[in-house]
Amino acid sequence: MTPPPGGRLDVALELDCRDVPCPMPVIELARHLGDVEVGELLAVVAHDPAAAVDVPAWCRMKAQDYVGADTADDGAPRYVVRRLT
Amino acid sequence: MTAPPARSVDLDSASSAPLHPAAREVLLAALDRGYADPRRLHRTGRDARLLLDNAREATAGALGVRPDEVTFTPSGTHAVHLGLLGLLRGSRRGSAVVHSAVEHSAVRHAVAWGADGDREVRVDRSGLVDRDGLVDDARSPGVGVVALQTANHEVGTLQPVDGLELPDDVPLFTDACASMGRLPLPGGWAAAAGSAHKWGGPAGVGVLLVRKRARWRNPFPGDDRADERSTGFENVPAVLAAAAALQAVVAERDEVNARQHELVDVVRRRVAAEVPDVEVVGDPDRRLPHLVTFSCLYVDGEALVTELDRRGFGIASGSACTASTLTPSHVLEAMGVLTHGNVRLSLQRETNRADVDAFCDALPGVVAEIRSRVGL
Numbered sequence: 001m002t003p004p005p006g007g008r009l010d011v012a013l014e015l016d017c018r019d020v021p022c023p024m025p026v027i028e029l030a031r032h033l034g035d036v037e038v039g040e041l042l043a044v045v046a047h048d049p050a051a052a053v054d055v056p057a058w059c060r061m062k063a064q065d066y067v068g069a070d071t072a073d074d075g076a077p078r079y080v081v082r083r084l085t
Numbered sequence: 086m087t088a089p090p091a092r093s094v095d096l097d098s099a100s101s102a103p104l105h106p107a108a109r110e111v112l113l114a115a116l117d118r119g120y121a122d123p124r125r126l127h128r129t130g131r132d133a134r135l136l137l138d139n140a141r142e143a144t145a146g147a148l149g150v151r152p153d154e155v156t157f158t159p160s161g162t163h164a165v166h167l168g169l170l171g172l173l174r175g176s177r178r179g180s181a182v183v184h185s186a187v188e189h190s191a192v193r194h195a196v197a198w199g200a201d202g203d204r205e206v207r208v209d210r211s212g213l214v215d216r217d218g219l220v221d222d223a224r225s226p227g228v229g230v231v232a233l234q235t236a237n238h239e240v241g242t243l244q245p246v247d248g249l250e251l252p253d254d255v256p257l258f259t260d261a262c263a264s265m266g267r268l269p270l271p272g273g274w275a276a277a278a279g280s281a282h283k284w285g286g287p288a289g290v291g292v293l294l295v296r297k298r299a300r301w302r303n304p305f306p307g308d309d310r311a312d313e314r315s316t317g318f319e320n321v322p323a324v325l326a327a328a329a330a331l332q333a334v335v336a337e338r339d340e341v342n343a344r345q346h347e348l349v350d351v352v353r354r355r356v357a358a359e360v361p362d363v364e365v366v367g368d369p370d371r372r373l374p375h376l377v378t379f380s381c382l383y384v385d386g387e388a389l390v391t392e393l394d395r396r397g398f399g400i401a402s403g404s405a406c407t408a409s410t411l412t413p414s415h416v417l418e419a420m421g422v423l424t425h426g427n428v429r430l431s432l433q434r435e436t437n438r439a440d441v442d443a444f445c446d447a448l449p450g451v452v453a454e455i456r457s458r459v460g461l
Contacts, residue, residue, distance in 0.1 A: 021405075022385075022404070022405050022413070022424070022425045023382075023383055023384065023385060023425035023426060024459075026382065026383065026425065027383050027459050027461060030382075030383065030461065031460075031461075048405075049405065049412050049413060050404075050405045050412075050413040050424045050425055052418075053413060053417065053418045053421065053422075053423070053424050054413075054423055054424055054425055056421065057364070057380075057421065057422055057423040057424075058382065058423070061362065061364060061382060061423070062362075
C-alpha cells in the first residue's frame, strides 16, 4: 500500500519522536506496538536520519508490515507500520 | 575510578593493524640507511634509491603485478583518489563514474570532487552489488570509469570484480584497501589501490597500481620524483617496511585466513544464537576472512562501543551516534539492514579462539544491560 498522493495515511496512533536520537524512534515503536490492534496502523514521526532505514529493518526482524513513509502535519518524516502479530 | 580491564583485545584490524613483526626490523634498519633523496647520484642517494626499488619489486612480486605498475603514495586514500581520478582524466569516453552504493568514502569523495555525473548501483541485503545493473550503467553514454571495491570494508562481502563485461573503453578502478595482502588481487582492473596500515605495514603508505596499458593521466599537479605518478619526497623506510609486511602477510595468508575464517564463523554463530533480536549481516561465506558485522535492536551504538571497551574489547561501529557525521553508515543503509546497535569486529593476526570466546561470552550481558536502561 502506498500513501495517497499529497495525503496522509489514517493511523490509529502516531508517536512523536521528532527530537529524540537513534535508536529511540525504534524503541518507542516496540513499546507502543501493543497499543494498536492487529491490522491497525502505527506511525512514528522522527527527524533522525537512521529511522528511514531502521524502521523498515525493525519491521522485517519483528515480522511487522512496513507500509511506507509520508509526512506529519508539520512536514516531518513519518514512518508507518501495520501491526501483524 | 574503575580498574582497567584484565584483558585488552583489539578487534579492529579493519581500522588499523599493528606493525607486522617482519616489518619492524626492516623499518629500524631503513631509518638509518634510507633517509637520503633517492634521485641523487651520490652514495647515500643511490642507497635510498636501491631500497625504494627493492620495495617496489617486493610489492609487485607479492601482488603479482609488474614493478613499473606500482606507485607508493602517502596514504590509501590518496591512492584511491589518484587511481580513480587518473583513469577518469585519461578517459576518452566521458567523465561520469558508475560505482556501487557501498564504496568507501574515499571513492565517494573522489567522485563528488572530480566526476561529472555519479551513478550509484544498488546492492542486495548482503551488500553484493547488482552486477547486471553495474554493467548496464557502464554502457551508458558519458561514463568514463567504473569503480568497484574488491571487498566491502564494513561488512566483508566480496564483490564480483573479476570478469565484469564492461565496454572496452570503460576502465575499472578497484579499491582493494580492505583485502590487499589478505586475498589475491582479482583481474579485470586498470587501476587499484591499497593501504599498508591495514595489512600490518606502517601508516602513511598507500599503494597505487596502474596497469601498463591503462590510459591514466595525473589528475593533480605533477612532481619530478623517482616515480612520475607520485608527488613529494618518498618515505623510503616506511615503504620498505610496508613491502616487508606485505610479503610476510602473503606468505602466511593460507594459514591465517583459514584460522580467521573459522573464528569469524564462531562469532557469527554464537552472536546469532546467544543475543536476542540481532542481525548478523554480510555474506556468510563469500567474505573477507577476518571481519564480521552485526546489529542489535534497541541498542545505542556508542553505548555498545563504550561498554565493550570497558570490558577490554576494542570494536568499531557504523551506527550514526558513533560517526563524526552523525549519519548512519551508507553501507548499512544501502543494504537495508539495521544501522543502530552496530558492531564491526575484525580480527588481528594474533586473535585466538580464547579472545573470540571471551567476546562472545561478554556480549549478551552488555546488550541486555544497555537494553535494560530503556526498559526493554
